[in-house]
Amino acid sequence: MTCPICAKETYPKYRPFCSRRCADVDLGKWLTGSYAIADESELDEEGEGEGVDAPPSKTAPRPQ
Numbered sequence: 515m516t517c518p519i520c521a522k523e524t525y526p527k528y529r530p531f532c533s534r535r536c537a538d539v540d541l542g543k544w545l546t547g548s549y550a551i552a553d554e555s556e557l558d559e560e561g562e563g564e565g566v567d568a569p570p571s572k573t574a575p576r577p578q
């Protein structure tokens with residue numbers, strides 16, 4: 515298994531990451547909203563987002 519952040523071999527203590535640094539990078543992405551799941555109401559019948567330029571997993575949530 516490789517680290518999802520840097521693609522190096524994983525280390526059992528930090529699995530699925532290779533190091534504490536990569537684990538912290540991933541946590542930072544979650545905390546800043548870099549990882550987001552599209553709301554079903556934003557998807558059209560074909561499963562594509564309306565007005566979304568990037569895939570939902572890479573877009574930040576929109577301010578309300």
